[in-house]
Amino acid sequence: MxxxxxxxxxxxxxxxxxxxxxxxxxxxxxxxxxxxxxxxRRATIARYGQPRGDILVGGEPVTGSRDTGEQLRYERTYNDGPLYAPITGFASQEYGTTLLEHAEDGVLAGTDPLLAPFPLWSDLTRGLPPGGKVVTTIDPAAQRAAYVGLAGRKGAVAAIEPATGRILALVSAPSYDPAELSGNRPATKAAWERLNRDPDKPMLNRAVRQTYPPGSTFKVVTAAAALDAGVVTDMDAQTDSPDPYTLPGTRTWLTNEGDGCQDASLREAFKWSCNTVFAKLGVDVGARDMVGTAQAFGFNDTGVRIPFSAATSTFDTSVDRAQLALSSIGQYNTRATPLQMAMVAAAVANGGRLRPPYLVERTTSRDGGTVSTAGSRPARQVMQPATAERMRELMTDVVEDGTGTNAAIPGATVGGKTGTAQHGLGNSGIPYAWFVSWAQGEQDPEPKVAVAVVVEDASANRGEISGGGDAAPIARDVMRAVLSG
Structure with a gap:
């Protein structure tokens, strides 16, 4: 037995x-x-089984979570959704995450290991710590000023603090409400299909993920290249520039919108945006130095992240002399995001030093304990300090008595550059209206803000566009909001 x-x-x-x-x-x-x-579905159920952490602007949450009582229990909510959509993106049970909701998903969802005080215990229990918070650099007053300024027109605004690289505003219009995409109901699918069918592309983040021909705002880069290379040593000397200017190796004439550009000095050509002068300057500087200066400002950089990725702004590195002339006035294959052009203005304002832009100040646990900090990243010198000083002088002239007078702010020093960008088949489209600028308050030791504005559906009156009639007032309001803060 x-x-x-x-x-x-x-x-x-x-x-x-x-x-x-x-x-x-x-x-x-x-x-x-x-x-x-x-x-x-265990991971998905756990993911939505607790409230998601919040994204903060000006110390206040612009996101939230709603208890639906369903299996996927918590659904994302947004305060002033269309205003902050270019920053937050969306967090959808059906369609995933975008922008900050995606880049900082680990912190917001509670899956970041740094949020778990005892990681091994969390692994054993399969539990998630509470979602953390993402503190942004956005100035709520500047953000709202940019949004109101666009007033439903297609376009975008980017604003940066020159000394640090902190992004103060990112606006894209038209916008959308991310809350429409949060759940998994039939209405969510209908909203997704409607937004994707919309020809105005409201979900496109025009501030960082759409590139445009920068037009005459690129003359900031060309002027800096000419001064750095010694092609121009006296800003008030004649430049020996014909009007019209025959593009090298062709029979094509390049003309100007106004008079007085023949042999104009750099100061006058910049103030009145003479295409002929800057096209010739680009050719005189040469492709190598023009490419080098453009790339120092951030063009052709495929790795820009703020922390989500930005589209690559481009300056063609393989051009003949005629193409170089057009590239040097922001046409041909030259393309830039509004964020990139705000970086150009910021570098001028910051003595020729460019701080990489960033959007997240720090991340914290739910109770406020710091998880990570961003802070200002190392600057790179994109032009000589003396060149930056002269560029600030040129940009100030534009606002004081040139094409950018609509950006003037009483009691502040403002520098700017207007731009008109041709596009469409045979340049038949209504030109894009651009304005890039920086501002320094009367009591400020250095410029506090640099802004880039592009308006896609600006006034059809070319004189108004090139004179800053559409974009400059928006930039002014954003700068004034920052200076008043």
Whole structure:
């Protein structure tokens, strides 16, 4: 009898070992495939089983979470959704995450290991710590001024603090309410299809993910290149520029919108935006130095992240002399995001030093403990300090008595550059209206803000566009909001 009991006991031990081996196989060697299986909803249920952390602007949350009582329990909510959509993006149970909701998903969802005081215990229990908070650099007054200024027109605004690279405003219009995409109801799918069909592309972040021909605002880069290279040594000397200017190697004439550009000095040509002068200057500087200066400002950089990715602004590196002439006035293949052109203005304002832009000041746990900090990143010198000083002088002249007078702010020093960008087949489209600028308050030791504005559907009156009639007032209001803060 004892023999049979031993056999039964040995068989039971064998079964137990087999069960343990199988459990080990499933939990260790096949955990990855099972976790990643579309049939496994445990991770998704856990993800939406607790409130998501918040994104903060000016110390106040612009996001929230709503308890639906359903299996995917918590749904994302947004305060002033259209105003902050170019910053937050959306967090959707159906369509995933974008922009800050995506870049900082680990902190917001509670999956970032830095949020877990005891990571091993969290792994064993499969529990998630509460979602943390993302503190942004956005100035709420500047953000609202930019949004109101666009007033429903297609376009974008980017504003930066020159000394640090902190992004103070990012606005894209038309916008949308991210809350429409939060849940998984039929209305969510209908909103997704409607937004994607909209020809105005409200979900496109024009401030960082749309590039435009920068037109005459690119003359800031060309002027800096000419001064740095020594092609221009006296800003008030004649430049020996014909009007019209024949593009090198062609029979094509380049003309100006106004008079007085023939042999104009750099100061006058910049003030009145003479295409002929700057096209010739670009050719005189040469492709190597023009490319070098453009790339120092951030053109052709494929790795710009703020922390979500930005579209690459481009300056063609393989051009003949005619193409270089057009590239130097912001046409041909030259393209830039509003963020990039705000970086150009910021570098001028900051003595020729460019701080990489950033949008997240710090991340914290739910109770406020710091998880990570961003802070200002190392600056790079994109032009000589003396060149930056002369560029500030040129940009100030534009606002005081040139094409950018609509950007003037009483009691403040403002520098700017207007731009008109041709586009469409045969340049048949209504030109884009651009304005880039910086401002320094009367009591400020250095410029506090640099702004870039582009308006896609500006007035059809070209004189108004090139004179800053559409974009300059928006930039003025954004700068005034920052200076008043």
């Amino acid at each position: 004892t023999k049979y009991i031993r056999h039964a006991a040995a068989f039971c031990v064998l079964l137990l070992v087999a069960l343990l081996v199988n459990a080990l196989r499933v939990q260790v060697f096949q955990a990855g495939p099972y976790d990643g299986s579309t049939a496994n």
